Amino acid sequence: MSASHLQKFQQLKETLLACIEQSRIYSDPAQLLAYGTDASFYRLIPKMVLRLNNVHEVIYTLKSCQALNVACTFRAAGTSLSGQAVSDSVLITLSDDWRGHEIIDNGQQIKLQPGVIGADANKYLQPFGRKIGPDPASINTCKIGGIAANNASGMCCGVAQNSYRTVESMKLVFADGTQLDTANNDSVASFKVNHKSLIEGIEQLSQQVSNDDTLSALIKHKYRLKNTTGYSLNALVDYQDPIDVIEHLMIGSEGTLGFISEITYNTVIEHKHKASALIVFNDIETACKVVSALAHLPVSAVEMMDGRAMRSIANKPGMPDFIKSLDLEVGTLLIESRANDLDSLEQQCNTVMETIQKYTVSESITFTSDTVVVETLWAIRKGLFPAVGAVREVGTTVIIEDVAFPVEHLAAGVRDLQQLFDRFNYTEAIIFGHALDGNLHFVFTQGFESPDEVKRYGDFMDELTQLVAVKHLGSLKAEHGTGRNMAPYVELEWGKAGYALMQQIKRLFDPTGLLNPGVIINEDKKAHIHNLKPMPQADDLVDRCIECGFCEPVCPSRTLTLSPRQRIVLYREIKRSERAGETAYSESLAKTFQYQGIDTCAATGLCADRCPVGINTGDLVKKLRTAKYQQFTPIARWTANHFSTTNKLLNLGLKVNQVAQKVLGAERINKVSQGVAQLSAHKIQRWSPQIPTANRYQLKATGAGSSLKNSSPIVSVSESISDSPIAPISDSTIKASFNPNLAKKVVYLASCASRSMGQQADNPEQRSLPEVTTSLLIKAGFEIIVPDGINELCCGQPHDSKGFKEVAKLKSQQLEAALWKASEQGKWPVLFDTSPCAKRSIEQFSQPMEILEPSQFVLNYLLEHLTISPLQETIMLHITCSTRRQALDKQMLQLAQRCASEVIVPEHIECCGWAGDKGFTTPELNTAALLPLKSQVPAHCTRGYSNSRTCEIGLSKHSGIAYQSILYLVDEVSV
Structure with missing residues (x-):
């Protein structure tokens, strides 16, 4: 950048600081690269990225850019595919205030x-x-x-x-x-x-x-x-x-x-009832004739897929068997009909099938409203794009184009496209689309590393545009926008008169040409093959990423530092620059990435559930943490081998905190901790009143031949904190003889967090989670089996999150062996009182045990033995990321709704960002993730529930109300 340009952007920044906070004006090269990337295959690196809060900031920014003759581009989510949301000047993004x-x-x-x-x-x-x-x-x-x-x-x-x-x-x-x-x-x-x-x-x-x-x-x-x-x-x-x-x-x-x-917007009807059918015809021509016949029938969607598309998903789990035997000539239609009542829906489906039966059908799954079958059918359509993305060569990108033909040209258009793919050696290309509108998408892979590959793509686009716009009088872009990719061909489609009209429109609205220059109107006839995005090899865990951004809404760090997409973008550039010998540059990027990419990643894996190709960016981060924390492996091994001692030390620390809080008072402790945090450059985190008290209730192993049962008194809590602030943990658990006539038995695994942590000091409910769980199980008539060596057991999550995979694996194996023995080789269900531990164990264990987290266990085993009298009040419910990843969110909500008259699940919080111990070590992650929480808590609401003890600390801190395990709620409302 020239000195004059540099001066201009510096002047712009100084101007903007009068209205916009420094923290929302980004100019660090690493952040500009990461934040400047969108889902397209173009790369322009902005000189400045802004995150604006309101329309007044937008107006001020536009006026400032106009005054200095600086171009700017707006971006929403950055999922656009044609290069319309990238900029080499000022990129304007929106905060969550919009x-x-x-x-x-x-x-x-x-x-x-x-x-x-x-x-x-x-x-x-x-x-x-x-x-x-x-x-x-x-x-x-x-x-x-x-x-x-x-x-x-x-x-x-x-x-x-x-x-x-x-x-x-x-x-x-x-x-x-x-x-x-x-x-x-x-x-x-x-x-x-x-x-x-x-x-x-x-x-x-x-x-x-x-x-x-x-x-x-x-x-x-x-x-x-x-x-x-x-x-x-x-x-x-x-x-x-x-x-x-x-x-x-x-x-x-x-x-x-x-x-x-x-x-x-004027809204449209969302019909209550839907039915779907999958119909396979011998060829595309027949499928297209059927599309024309369906055009005036009661169908809401008709998706067409060619033979290559069907073959690409044939081996995916759950697909109908007949797909594997289909040849490449077939044309397949996925049809949906909708209605507000079942009788109308049935009549509509019958009408559609009567029309279809006039044609030769190769294979079919007729109309059904069965949820499982319908989801399977639409998984075929949704799986097409990932199917191509998953098999692409490293270094290539996935290109998705969309065109529209007049429906009467649809069959010929498909055949022409297939021939064009063969001519240019895009043998992996597949075609699918919204057939009723003649709208086809096609997906293929393309590398841009060599001039020959760039030329191949450019030549292909030249012929494609002639085929669609000239031969078939279709649309070069049906729904993905013109962007930079099709800007050189706008005149080809619209002719000189139409294009001149567009140029006049641009000049009327934007006479200085500073709004998103190069998009839609671009005089560079090679713009579509300039500024192409490299996709360098980085790591097998993330090389399949296409940078679509689908992961971003669920990432707890996306407003603090980086999203999963942005982490991958930056890591790719680090690896590229390392291979290129750009030492100073790569070291600078790596320094930024340490905090932005590694330290502030929650590594929960929610991104994998949203990713079209299933990439878990957290796995990469854990791998990188392994290298960072390798020197601490001996310490990790010691804590794993002396887990009971480690927990006792934690418990002692919590007791000391209790005593200090009681003696000094919360206000004085807060002031002292604030000073200590500042002196340590915030490496020592501030004290919070939500830090839990020490758990004084101890579960004791029952042994293979004994259990806690209904006839036993409820286990008592040790003496109160006021009597003995730092007294040793009580050993008051009651053992009971095994009764072979009772079939209601459960193995209870209290997590290491719930074994150590009690409640925050000002919570009226001071029972610990193991005590409440025990109470609830005994109330329902269950015998409780506590595994041997309980105080040494851990699922390995604390070690795994730091990258100590071998240590984590050993702890998991140790836990599995203990639970396998306690459950009598899988005879009895195993209840984990926190969801993250249950999830990890399900993933790691090899023995056939039934592992359940709290909501799942209550719904499956306890409710039939309890009488529920719901609270007549509003409660907050936090559904943890581990619960979401196990697809148990609906079950958890169902249980909460059984126990309270109104349940609020706050919006835009998929993960609390506590992430094991991040709430202690990187509290700003927890703060960013829970920023929308407090404003969603009604004034009359006084409590919230979840299913992870550590998550509840941050939830309590940032909501202003106490959060506890959902088991407390069930115990309170049940008899």
Whole structure:
């Protein structure tokens, strides 16, 4: 960067600091690389990344950029595929403060800020039986700002329910910082006066189109198809009022005309009942004829897959057997029909099948509403993209293109595409798509490491665009947006008149050309093969990553440091620079990555559940931690071999804390700890009143021939803290003889955390978790088997999270042996009182034991023996990441709802970020992960529940109410 450019960006930063906090202005090279990456195969590294909180900051930023002639680009979730969300100047991203929404007229409309995730919008509308029209495949990640700015659609959306057709009004910010609220008459009137030239320009363009019959006909033809190539020229045909035209031109404008700060949608019906069918035909031609026949029937989605697509998923678990025998010529349709009542649905399905039976069907699974079967069928469609991504060579990227043919050209278009793939040696390419709209996606792998590979891609694109736009009069982009990838071909599709119209639109809205330059309008005819993203080899654990960003919403560190995608981007660059001998650069990146990438990763694996190819970035982080902590392996081994002693030391520390808190008082301890933390550069963390007391209740092994049973008194707690602050732990557990006539037995494994930790000092409920669990089990009439050597047992999670895999494995094996013996070789179920320990043990154990976490065990074994009287109050429920990863979140919520009149599961908290001991060592991770929590706790709510003792410490701290195990709740409401 030249000195003048450097000075300009420094001046911009100084200007922005008057309005935006330093912490939200990023200029570190490593962060710029990581934050500047999106899902496309293009790389531009921004000079500055901003994270803005509100529209006032957007306006200030735009005015500042205009004053200094600096280009800027807006980004929502960064899931776009065509290069429209990358920048080599200023990249503007949105903080989580842009999540506002308002339901209007019983769900008939919804007002949304651009930071709302699409799936969340539908969640808000679900009680009203409504949803937003657009339904892109990335809806669980992409945000409303991106959905509207790209006119994203999806499988059921078609052209009738996309953003263009369902927008009611918008709030906009233009390049000069001016605002327009299209629903506000005063705002509209003011805008018409202050932006008279823009209004007049729009009116002239509308008249120009009206006077040009050829151009008008072309526009009407193009938009009977799905089309996101270029600007939404149909706005000039469909609307007369210039404000309506402006509003609809903003849809699909990809941030090149202005910023959408709010959008109000007219919603669509979300039918209660659905049924799906999978029909295989001998060839594509027959499948396409059926598509045409289905066009006017009651179907909501018709997904077509070619033979290569079906072969790519044939060997995946759960697939129908017949898929393996299909040849490459077949055409497959996945059909869905929806209705609000079952009778109507059945009639619709019968009508569809009557039509299909007129054609020769090779294989089929007829319409079903069975949830398991339906999920299996749609797993075929959803598994296509990962199937290609999983087998690509290291160093290549996955390219997803989408085009649209007139439906009458669909079969010929598929055949032409298949031949084109063969000509250019894309033998792995598959075709699938939304057949009712003639919208096809095709996926193939491409490397950009050599000039020959770049040329192959460029030549392929030249022929592809001719095939689609010229031969078949189709759309070069149906729903993924023009971006940089198709910008050189906009004129090819639209002709000189259409392209000139788009150039005029750009100049009217953005006369200085500073909004997202190079996107949609780009005079560089080779723009699509410039600035290509390298995908260097880094590690087998993450090399399959395509940087789509689907992982980001569930990552607890995404607002603090890096998301999983960003960790992989940065790690790839570190490995590339190391191989290139760029020592100073790689060392600088590695220094940043240590904290940003390694230290602040919770390593929970939630990212793997969202990743199309199942990448667990936490596994990479644990591997890297192994190298970092290798020197401490002897200490790790000592703690593992002397686990009881380690826990006693922890317990002693908690007792000392109790005494200090009682003697000195919480306020004085807080001041002292704050000073100590500052002196240690925060390596010693601040004290918190939520730090638990010491657990004074001890479980004692019952042995193979004995157990705790119903006839025994409830185990007592040792003397109170006031009598003996640091007295030794009581040994008061009662043993009972084994009764072979009783069949209700359970092996109880109290986690090391619950064995050591009691409750926070000010909690009215001071019983420890093992005491409560014991009480509940005895109440339900269960005999309790406590394994031998309980105080030495641990699942290995504390060691595994630090990368001590061998030590963790030894602890897991030791635990498995003890539980196998205690359960009499798997005869009795095993209850873990914390979910993370249960999850790890299920994954690590080889013996056939039934391992259950608290909610699962209560639902499966206890409820039938208990009488529940629900609390008539509101409670908070935190569903831990381990519970989510075991797909037990619905069960945990179900149990909570059985026990309380109202249960609130706070939004946007998938993981609390405590992550074993991160809450102690890296408390800022816990703070960032739980930032949305306190505002969601109602004033009348006084308690929360979870199923991980350590997580509950952070939850209590950041919510303002005490969190405990859900077993406390069940024990309180049951007899």
